[in-house]
Amino acid sequence: MDDHRVLTLFYIWRMYINILAMSGATLILVNDFLKRNQERAPLENSHIRDIARGSVIDRIIKSSDNNCIWELRMCRNTFSRLCELLKVQGGLIEDGKLMIEEQVAIFLNILAHHKKNRDIQVTYYRSGETISRYFHNVLFSVLRLHELLLAKPEPVPQDCTDERWKYFKNCLGALDGTYIPVTVSVADSARYRTRKGHLRCFGLLKKRWAILRSPSFYPIKTQNRVILACSLLHNFIRTCMSFDPEEHTPLAGDAIPIGEDANNVIGVVELSNQWTQWRDELATQMFVEWHANRNRA
Structure with a gap:
């Protein structure tokens, strides 16, 4: 085999090696790109869900009293006062996952419309376990306010002479x-x-x-x-x-x-x-x- 042919084969082989090296580097880059995007996707999805959740809360408690009354059975000012009362006297806390306003809104939404857990999942973009846990958290916080909010009726006295009530002595009312x-x-x-x-x-x-x-x-x-x-x-x-x-x-x-x-x-x-x-x-x-x-x- 003459020198010219050997030299030609050498250059062809070196080109082949370079192509393989470039292909390998490209595959590494593509794989790294896909990996970074896969890691970024959950973060992006989480960000989208956070925006959607914020939009739901804003629509209910910030847009108008009509929306707040319809969804939660109270005006915006009353809702704000309830959140503060539950925080200060009911022991309700923010744990870094749900703001108090969202916890209370979910709870009131369930009471006001008898919505099932799966319906609230769709509305608030939360898992069923999260909704159940915070529902009970708010429920117990509301019950802690019983001394403050529970009306204490007076029974009909023994010496009552009112014609409407005198037959119902010791009764608390009708x-x-x-x-x-x-x-x-x-x-x-x-x-x-x-x-x-x-x-x-x-x-x-x-x-x-x-x-x-x-x-x-x-x-x-x-x-x-x-x-x-x-x-x-x-x-x-x-x-x-x-x-x-x-x-x-x-x-x-x-x-x-x-x-x-x-x-x-x-x-x-x-x-x-x-x-x-x-x-x-x-x-x-x-x-x-x-x-x-x-x-x-």
Whole structure:
């Protein structure tokens, strides 16, 4: 083989080596680029979610009182005061993940519209576990305000002479006949029944908080705490808001659950003999006195 041919083969081989080296370097660069972008993508997605979450909160509590009242059942000023009260006296804290405003908004949104966990996940871009955890955090913070917000009724005194109330000595007052459906286990059902198989509460509470209009499938202890929390928040709202639009809006018909879970909702039970006897004796006494007063007149 002559020298010219050897030299030619040498140059071809060196070019081939260079091409392989360049290809390897290119692959390394491409791989490094893809790796950096893969690492950056979660950060970018997280940033997008943060922007979306902020947009949701701003739309509810910063855009107008109408939005805030519709979503959370209170005006913006009342919402701000509630957040401060829960922080100072309710022990609610920011842990670096959710601001107090977002925690409280999620909680109120669930109470106001009886939204399920999965619905709140979509609205607030949070995981189901996060929503559940902060719901209970805010719930317990609200309950810590019971000494401040719970109304303390005075019983009808023994010496009452008011014709409307004198028959109801030691009673705390009359309820309006509205009930809150709850879902309990079969073993516990008897403890939570009234004459119509429900827990009683004022109708305005049900107008304000949709979670009270239909059975909730939280554990029974949580259901009881939710009812109390709704009452405390109701008192807070009426104290802070000079005009309460809920008092002037109609109440939609109660929702009835459909499906297997509906079988666990407490139904009607028999009247107790003790209650029936007391009621009949009181009615008889009231009628006798009314009839005697009418004859004297």
